[in-house]
Each structure stands twice: as C-alpha cells, then as structure tokens.
Amino acid sequence: MGERNNLFPIFLKAEELKILLVGGGNVGLEKLEAILKNSPKAKIKIVAEEFRRKEIGDIARKNDNIKLFERAFTDKDLDDIDLVMLATDSRDLHVKIRSLAKKNSLLVNVADTPDLCDFYLGSTVTKGNLKIGISTNGKSPTLSKRMRQYLEESIPDDIDELIDQLVEIRKQLKGDFDYKVNQLNEITASWLKKNKKDQ
Numbered sequence: 001m002g003e004r005n006n007l008f009p010i011f012l013k014a015e016e017l018k019i020l021l022v023g024g025g026n027v028g029l030e031k032l033e034a035i036l037k038n039s040p041k042a043k044i045k046i047v048a049e050e051f052r053r054k055e056i057g058d059i060a061r062k063n064d065n066i067k068l069f070e071r072a073f074t075d076k077d078l079d080d081i082d083l084v085m086l087a088t089d090s091r092d093l094h095v096k097i098r099s100l101a102k103k104n105s106l107l108v109n110v111a112d113t114p115d116l117c118d119f120y121l122g123s124t125v126t127k128g129n130l131k132i133g134i135s136t137n138g139k140s141p142t143l144s145k146r147m148r149q150y151l152e153e154s155i156p157d158d159i160d161e162l163i164d165q166l167v168e169i170r171k172q173l174k175g176d177f178d179y180k181v182n183q184l185n186e187i188t189a190s191w192l193k194k195n196k197k198d199q
C-alpha cells in the first residue's frame, strides 16, 4: 500500500476570523490572494518590512478589512489573532513565530515549509454554494492546481440550482429524520441516473 492523505479538511469561516500574515513578497501575495479568492471579506493583518507595493498596496487600499503594517514582526502582533500564516524569507523567524503562536494555541501555516505547518492551503473550486477543496498532502501543489482546473471545467456552472432545489425539497419534507434522509437519498439517486443517461 502506498501513502495515504490523513489530513482532516475543514471549511473555515475566514470572514469571521482574524488572520495574521507575516511577509509581503511573492509568496505572501500568493497566500493573500488565496484567502481573498475564497473569503473576500476576511480580516487580515499583514506585517512586512517590505511588500509588493503595487499588488499588496492596491489590495489593502481597496479593502477595509485588510490592515497593512510596514515594519518587522513583533510578538504583540499575535495578540487577538485566530490563525497565523508566515511567508517571510527567514526560517529562523518562522520557527520563532511558530513557537510563540503555539504558546497561544494558534494554528500556523508556513507557506514554503511543510514541516512547520499545522495546516496546508488547498486548491479550491467554488460554484455558488458548492466548494471543493483539494490536497496532495503537501506533495505537489502543481497537481492540486491541475485538479482544480479539471474540476472547474467539468462541474456545471449551474450546480448551485441543484442545491437550491434540494433546499426547497428539504424544507417541504414532513416526517422524521430517517424518512427525510431516505427521501433525499432517493431523489438525488435518480438525478445521478438521469445525468448518466444524458451523457
């Protein structure tokens, strides 16, 4: 048997959390864009001695939820933070911030260092209410990206209508829990068969 991905996926309400991002270079920008692509109103505090002025400056100007501090990291930056993402060019600094953050029981991602990560970012496909997260266990971000592109093309853009229909049906179903589960399973099974026949 080969290796197996044992990561546990969760979908964070990032717009209700305070995220600290340290570092504003290429990697910092990539991670900032990854957060905002999924959660445009996420509250992000960026601390960087220098940063990609054009891109990160523009994003921060247009978005009140992003606070940009042009200076070195200080220990107090961890106060009142829920989640930490590090993207500087210093492993020593990453190790130091990580150990401070762990004292506050914070979860930490270090963009270019899987062994220092409590969690990884994944590629994501979003179609309305549907979101699919993809992980290669930290092995190949490129494969994650290709899988995202594949799924983005193959999942119909109107998939959200199926979700809306199920919400309506779910509201109208009368009966106990088991009855509802059975009904919802039956209805959706026939949708799958129908789609197969259509192909």
Ligand SMILES: C[C@@]1(CC(=O)O)c2cc3[nH]c(cc4nc(cc5[nH]c(cc(n2)[C@H]1CCC(=O)O)[C@@](C)(CC(=O)O)[C@@H]5CCC(=O)O)C(CC(=O)O)=C4CCC(=O)O)c(CCC(=O)O)c3CC(=O)O
Pocket: 030, 031, 034, 109, 110, 111, 112, 113, 114, 117, 119, 120, 121, 122, 123, 124, 134, 135, 136, 137, 138, 139, 140, 141, 142, 144, 145, 148
């Ligand atoms: C472990 C992880 C930690 C984390 O960042 O959370 C991590 C780590 C590293 N990334 C590296 C490089 C690249 N990262 C990308 C892209 C993405 N990276 C993302 C996630 C993750 N990257 C986590 C694992 C995800 C998983 O399990 O699959 C994505 C999915 C999410 C996002 O960041 O938005 C996003 C795709 C978004 C999309 O398009 O869908 C590309 C491709 C490209 O840009 O085209 C390259 C260049 C090609 C290559 O190297 O593969 C390197 C090498 C640095 C070096 O060479 O030293 C490391 C460090 C290492 O592996 O040691």
Ligand SMILES: NC(=O)C1=CN([C@@H]2O[C@H](COP(=O)(O)OP(=O)(O)OC[C@H]3O[C@@H](n4cnc5c(N)ncnc54)[C@H](O)[C@@H]3O)[C@@H](O)[C@H]2O)C=CC1
Pocket: 022, 023, 024, 025, 026, 027, 028, 047, 048, 049, 050, 051, 052, 071, 072, 073, 087, 088, 089, 090, 093, 112
């Ligand atoms: N750029 C890329 O695509 C890749 C980068 N990497 C590695 O990832 C790391 C980050 O890469 P880049 O973003 O390109 O580097 P970068 O040099 O452009 O950015 C580093 C950022 O960290 C900030 N920083 C450094 N010390 C700080 C401190 N004490 N407090 C606050 N901010 C501080 C800098 O001001 C800057 O914003 C590097 O170690 C690099 O070797 C690895 C593979 C690819």
